[in-house]
Amino acid sequence: MKVYADQAATTKLSSRALQAMMPCFTDIFGNPSSLHEEGRAAEEVVEKSRKEIASLIGAQAREIYFTSGGSEADNWAIMQAAKLGAKKGKKHLISTTFEHHAVLHTLDGLKARGFEVTLLPVHEDGLVRVQELEEAIREDTALVTVMYVNNEVGTIQPVREIAEICHAKGVLFHTDAVQAVGHLPIDVEALGVDMLSMAAHKFHGPKGIGALYVRKNIPIGNLIFGGAQERGKRAGTENVPAIAGMAEALKESLEDREEKNARVLALRERLADAVLQIPKSRLNGDRQRRAAGNLNFCFEGIEGESLLLYLDLAGICASSGSACTSGSLDPSHVLLALGIPVEIAHGSLRISLDETNTLKEVDYIAEKLPGIVERLREMSPVWESLTKEG
């Protein structure tokens, strides 16, 4: 049996999204900037998609800027907010210790350019505290950026409350909502965010396309110079097929969302109950306040990569922390931010499900995982000393 349980890493393109893309590879081949009929047809696809995506998140079409994905959107939002702040002498930025590296590394770059960065701690439940954020805001704070749903532990941050505080204090607020869009109902007006990043491949859209929502009164600067695309802010001929696919995927994803989430939640809870029967295992992050499909475990005495490889041999695709860091030897910065000891953080496993997963698949994971953990523990000197201690 093959089970794909790594939906937070990426998802399979839906057939509806593919159908929406196909004509843009063939008949609708024009350059959206061209004045002739072929160009107009392509432009129509781009603008219709922009409108669709905007309305699905409660925004206006002119507030949606297409990007190559979530990382680009994060980079753009943060760099520009810093620039806007610096113009007014504000050079302080606030974020959290468990953001995606697209945020953390952008902030590192700004630090090297004379900005001051405060990273809020994340508590053991995987949540930031609104009060700690409030206390961290200063006169010279230009931006607060806090992710909506954490990519590793799936915890849902109090974004609306954070936005409220930021507005009361006149600070811009950006949220990396890459793991939230398509999975949670989102209305940017109700949330009160100023900027929001999203990526299509997290909700069964194509890879290489995403968007940044920017509230219309924010004078965001250019990301790429050289053309009138994206209101002159991001030059380059639009990726028309990907844009069409993204709009269709988001529409499809949000249809019957509540019913889908209830189904995913039931699968997740069933699997969590089964997996937590394994001795010396733990679920990382709050069990309730997390994305419907996310599970993140630690198993003492074993190491995450070997666990993934054995799961892969059994046909199960999962991840250890974030797929982006699988080339590194350090344990997940997210789990360390939650206060999990280094040696335990090494033994982490992220299982991410969505509406395309089935009960059969979840039960297959529950059947295979305990034996694999046991096999690895049998060959682990760490487990040997743990069990000796009792």
Place this chain on the structure above:
Amino acid sequence: MAMTYSEKVRDHFANPRNVGKLDDANGIGEVGNAVCGDIMKMYLKIENGVIEDVKFNTFGCGAAIATSSMATEMIKGKTIEEAEQLTNKAVVEALDGLPPVKVHCSVLAEEAVKAALEDYRRRQENQA
């Protein structure tokens, strides 16, 4: 970027050779630490200067398991002198290569073998 392991590495972590402990080991070496994410423990049973049996326990990634497994195969039945010549490079070559970030696992395998041989020597000296 995903890391790709050679077929041999995949075979050695999927079916590790000589896993376990030796109750009658006369040379035991343990290297690495849990904070770094790798610990290898090597058990040797040496008779008349020859490694009659060898077993290992490893906490670590796929490469750590594979290098431990390969190292045990390479020293089993060999003399102490031959086993001392084992290098991490030879282990990597025998596995048809390792991704650059995983080469340190092979160093650990070499060190584990050497630590076990060292332990054997110490025990012999204490007996003498």
